[in-house]
Amino acid sequence: MxxxxxxxxxxxxxxxxxxxxxxxxxxxxxxxxxxxxxxxxxxxxxAPFTDSHVHLGLVDPGALVVGGIGRVVDLGWDPALSTSWPTRGTAADSGWPEVSTSGGLLCAPRGYPSRSGWAPAAAALEIADRDAARTTLEGLQDHGATVAKITLNSDAGPVWDDDLLVAVVDEAHRLGLPVVAHAQGLGQTRRAARAGVDALAHTPFSERLDDDLVQDIARRMTWISTLDIHGYGSGGVAFDTAVDNLTRFHAAGGSVLYGTDLGNGPLPVGLNGRELAALSRAGLDLDAILRSLTPGSAEASxxxxxxxxxxxxxxxxxxxxxxxxxxxxxxxxxxxx
Ligand SMILES: [Zn+2]
The missing domain is CATH 2.30.40 (Urease, subunit C; domain 1)
Structure with missing residues (x-):
């Protein structure tokens, strides 16, 4: 038809x-x-507007669709639950958005979010060596995960050393899974970039990245925006730092995806006008914002x-x-x- x-x-x-x-x-x-x-x-x-960073375990999926979001990437929940959510082949009247998921979040032993309040204990997959990374990632992929979520949050717990970080990223890539990292704490963005991480789950907000680093990673990394988690218009340091980093990343040609980290904090369930306004503040014009909302839609398939x-x-x-x-x-x- x-x-x-x-x-x-x-x-x-x-x-x-x-x-x-x-x-x-x-x-x-x-x-x-x-x-x-x-x-x-x-x-x-x-193409359906996509929120590239949500936690569906914390929101009503149907409300997201009513609010203008047709596709989501879930970046971490109890994989026993998240891998059972309806995926792209689901019925037209399901009320769900189209869902891609990471399953859980791979982290260092006792690393974030293993001790954070928002995530169920089963969401944090603590990885102590390369073999554990391989087995865990294979299991997630077998259950439908199409992206690997890792955490490098030195503000909230231990992080892997460089060798194990590289090993985890390599194991994901060997399975064809792109790697999205939660990088937080001084130096963690640089470490993620060096290890070959494909995307950041948040625009870096812990520090102002120097121009050389921004130029370098704009060529090979995607950033998921999540500016409004800091409170658009709040005048907070983290918001201003993130907007400054994103402004330079976008100007350097970096690939930006609209994402909100929906489920964490008091965000509107649906297309978030404050996130769009913050993207405008970082220099993205209407077409750049539409590109950030419709990943993959240029592909013939x-x-x-x-x-x-x-x-x-x-x-x-x-x-x-x-x-x-x-x-x-x-x-x-x-x-x-
Ligand atoms: Zn998140």
């Missing part, structure tokens, strides 16, 4: 477009070229059972994104003429 829409965002602006729906999944079908389709949408259709929709022509301001809503494919079809 084919639909036409006024405008579309899949990895970039596409203009008037054809959307293809097959077996419960939607994919980008190319520019509208006069081909007869099954319906016309007077709307702009986006990208498909989804949820999309984000804005009525009317393409937005020209970040504030307009607050009106975006998630639609299932049956809802999308019902809105076509």
């Amino acid at each position: 084919l639909l036409t829409c006024d405008d579309a965002w899949f990895g970039g602006w596409r203009g008037p477009s054809i959307l293809r729906i097959e077996a419960g999944r939607l994919s980008y079908g190319g520019p509208a070229d006069g081909t007869e389709t099954d319906g016309q949408l007077a709307a702009t259709v986006f 990208f498909d989804t059972r949820l999309v984000t929709v804005l009525p009317g022509p393409r937005p020209t301001t970040v504030a307009e994104l607050a009106q975006a809503a998630v639609a299932t494919l049956p809802e999308l079809l019902a809105g076509a003429e």
